[in-house]
Amino acid sequence: MNVSHARYRRALAMVAVAAALSAVTGCHKKEKAVNPASLGPAPVTAAAPTATLSADPLTVDLGQSVVLNWRTQNATTVTIDGIGEVPANGTQTVSPSSSTNFHLTAKGDGGTTEANVRVTVRVPTAPTAPSDSGDMGSEAAFHQNVQDIFFDYDSYDLRPDAQSSAKTAAAYLNAHSAIKLVIGGYCDDRGSAEYNLALGENRANSAKTALVNAGVAASRIRVISYGKEKQFCTEENESCWQQNRRAQFSMDR
Amino acid sequence: MNFRPARPLAHLIRVALAFAVVLAASVSCTRARAQDWFKTETSSGVSNIRIAVADFKAVSVGDPQTIPLKRTFDTTLFNDLANAGIFDVVSKSMLPQATPGAPGEINLAQWSVAPANAAMVAFGAFGASGGRLTVSGFLFDAKNAQFPQVLAKQYSEDANEGMARQIAHRFADEIIFRLGGGVPGIAETKIYYVKMSGGNKEIWAMDYDGANQHQITHLGTVSLSPRVSPDNSRIAFSSLGRDGFQIRMYSLLLNRMVNFPSAGGGTNLSPAWSPNGRDIAYSSSRTGDPEIWIADSNGGGGHRVTSFRGPDVSPVFNPKTGSQIAWISGRTNLPQLYIMDADGSGVMRMTDGGYATSPSWSPNGQFIAFAWNRKYGPGAPGGQDIYVMEVATKRWIQVTHDIGRCDFPSWSPDGRHIVFANTPGGRASSTRIVSMLSDGTGRRTLTEAGADMPNWSWK
Known part of the structure; x- marks a missing residue:
């Protein structure tokens, strides 16, 4: 019994050694066999890029915003007409002033793919304006000239890009003295609700101060802080948080 | 013969296992390091009173x-004493079979020996x-x-579910008052909070244990930060209107909104x-x-x-x-906790450092509970948890760990409990109200998701 056991064990050990050896040599052989030079040029197998582009919602009223959402694969450069070069996947909020075909081009090694989405903008038919309301300008012109100001994280100081857009806004408002406006202060959804309401107030007031310093009468401006109570974009990423950290201008009626 | 190949296989498995163990060990090592927190027991060295709560x-x-109301009563009394934080309540399965109804019917020896081992x-x-x-209760x-x-x-009240709970709360508070160092119990206190409904937020109220949840305001807007007055007569909160957030006032005696003029404009929020x-x-x-302002409780004399x-x-x-105020200031960028005298000095x-918000001062004045994210910053790890700081020394302990975002702590009037908002899923919609003992133990979820900003009544 013992003897046979030992014999078995010896046989086992030999088998194991043989197996190990063969495994090692096998590996070695394989390595040698693969000679890159003998393979020749690799066949061009770059896949054609794929691209999808969607908008939500597809129909808006003038002045409202649309979230564009695109996904591409195998693309090296992705561009959207009117926006420029964009990341391979992403979202962007746009406020088109008229119905727009958004056209995405994804270029890759495998060719070019396009994707389209049409956003319909319901433009209200202009009311028969009383003679002196030319001063108000149109809603579209307002949003074109008075653009939202975006802030850095936990900050209510105007960035350089915001300084220049505040100047543009002030120039437009000075030229249309009948316009009264509301500045809404918003924060991203991190942090605490009460503190964000105070921070939103500071943001809206920073924007107000910039306009007032550029000659807009303070009495034309109303400031409301929404803190993080009215989220504009609800995804958990920096592009979305950035969209939420803003002072938003709208006409006060 | 056919067991031969089993050997190398077994060896392989053993090697794989060893590798897995090493891997697991290294993983658990990093875990242990990440979990560099400790727990303090407010009652360390003193064992809680072991109390048996018999079914009546x-x-x-x-x-x-009788039977359904008695079930409510028994459950409520048991939970009140178990949640009090000063008792070691004997498990129901260890209680003697007897249900004594009067002093003459109890055989104390049955209760003081194993397995019950009750002191009370x-x-x-x-x-x-x-x-x-009709309820007669004995301790x-x-x-x-x-x-x-x-x-x-002895208690005599109308026979309904609410009163059965109420009597249990009163009897529990009597026991807690008697055995808990003369500190009144909290079983009859209320918690006011914000409930999300669609895009709106209304003020709601509930009993301290999460029962009896009911809506207070019907304003159809976003109302935040409910704070009940010390005499339980009014709730101050802030609410979004045409001019942004303003302080509003609801009378719990008249069951309607009452005037709170906040002349002067601007956003007005977070009343205290x-x-x-x-x-x-x-x-x-x-x-x-x-800035922080103080007005009288009718809105006048703001300074x-x-x-x-x-x-x-x-x-x-x-x-x-x-005579002192704790508050949150962003004067050095990220919000920090400050204290000052009520005149501003x-x-x-x-x-x-970090990101500190939502202070709540303990009833004895000794501690401030607040929400703190000590590693705050874009892309930085770390979460927002509840901390308790001793005001005199600025020493603090962390009392919530690894349960998701926590905010809006509020002390119970006995100082033994803290209620707070917990967001386990990360999404604001998953926020719910949780209570715990002030050392972080005995955590209980009081509401479903969709509730936020709890405020414990003063009495």
């Missing part, structure tokens, strides 16, 4: 209401007849054979009552910058107490003295 004896069993026994009789509940010292009676109480109920501190941006560029919000009075910064 049903009398007048003929009435069909709460028992009594419960009956419903003719639409009335006996199980180790005192000669004069065991500590407490005897002084302990005598005469003053309200709040954040107002009427000067263009959010500013801080003046520093940057957000100042979430004031709270020291409830013991009424003696400003002292309490936190050394």
Whole structure:
């Protein structure tokens, strides 16, 4: 019994050694066999890029915003007409002033793919304006000239890009003295609700101060802080948080 | 023969196993390092009183209401004592079979020996007849054979579910008051909170244990930061209107909104009552910058107490003295916890960094609970948890760990509990209200998802 056991064990050990050896040599052989030079040029197998582009919602009223959402694969450069070069996947909020075909081009090694989405903008038919309301300008012109100001994280100081857009806004408002406006202060959804309401107030007031310093009468401006109570974009990423950290201008009626 | 290949296979498995063990060990190592927190016991060295809570004896069993109401009563009394934080309540499975209804019916020896080993026994009789509940409750010292009676109480109320709970709360508070160092129990206190409904938020109220949740306001807008007055007569909160957030006032006596003029403009939010109920501190941006203001409780006589560029919000009075205010200021960028005298002097910064919000001052004035994210920053790890700081020394302990975002702590009037908002899923919609003992143990979820900003009543 013992003897046979030992014999078995010896046989086992030999088998194991043989197996190990063969495994090692096998590996070695394989390595040698693969000679890159003998393979020749690799066949061009770059896949054609794929691209999808969607908008939500597809129909808006003038002045409202649309979230564009695109996904591409195998693309090296992705561009959207009117926006420029964009990341391979992403979202962007746009406020088109008229119905727009958004056209995405994804270029890759495998060719070019396009994707389209049409956003319909319901433009209200202009009311028969009383003679002196030319001063108000149109809603579209307002949003074109008075653009939202975006802030850095936990900050209510105007960035350089915001300084220049505040100047543009002030120039437009000075030229249309009948316009009264509301500045809404918003924060991203991190942090605490009460503190964000105070921070939103500071943001809206920073924007107000910039306009007032550029000659807009303070009495034309109303400031409301929404803190993080009215989220504009609800995804958990920096592009979305950035969209939420803003002072938003709208006409006060 | 055919077991031959099994050997190398077994060896392979063994090697794989060893590798897995090493891997697991390294993983658990990093875990252990990440979890560099400790727990302090407020009662370390002192064991809690072991109390047995007998099911009450049903009398007048003929009435069909008796059995379901008695079940409510028994459950409520048991939970109140188990949640009090000062008892070691004997598990129901270890109790003697007997249900004594009167002093003459109890055999104390049964309760003081294993497995119950009770030091105290709460028992009594419960009956419903003719639409009335009659309850007699007793508390006996199980180790005192000669004069065991500590407490005897009798209650007679309308027979309904709410009253059965109410009587249990009252009897529990009597026991807690008697055995808990003379500190009144909290079983009859309320918690006010914000409930999300669609895009709106309304003010709601519930009992301290999460029962009896009901809506208070019907404003159809976003209402935040409910704070009940020290005498439970009014709720101050802030609410979004045409001019942004403003302080609003709801009378719990009249069951309607009452006027609270906040003349002066700007955003006005985060009200806080002084302990005598005469003053309200709040954040107002009427000067263009959010600062702490104090007005009387009718909105008059507002005066500013801080003046520093940057957000100042979430004031709270020291409830013991009424002469100090803790609040949150962003004067050095990220929000930090500060304290000052109520006249604005003696400003002292309490936190050394991170993102601190939502202070709540303990009833004895000794501690401030607040929400703190100590590693705050874009892309930085770390979460927002509840911390308790001793005001005199600025020493702090972390009392919530790894349960997701926590905010808006609020002390119970006995200082033994803290209620807070917990967001386990990360999404604001998953926020719910949780209570715990102030050392972080005994955590209980009081509401479903969709509830936020709890405020514990003063009494």
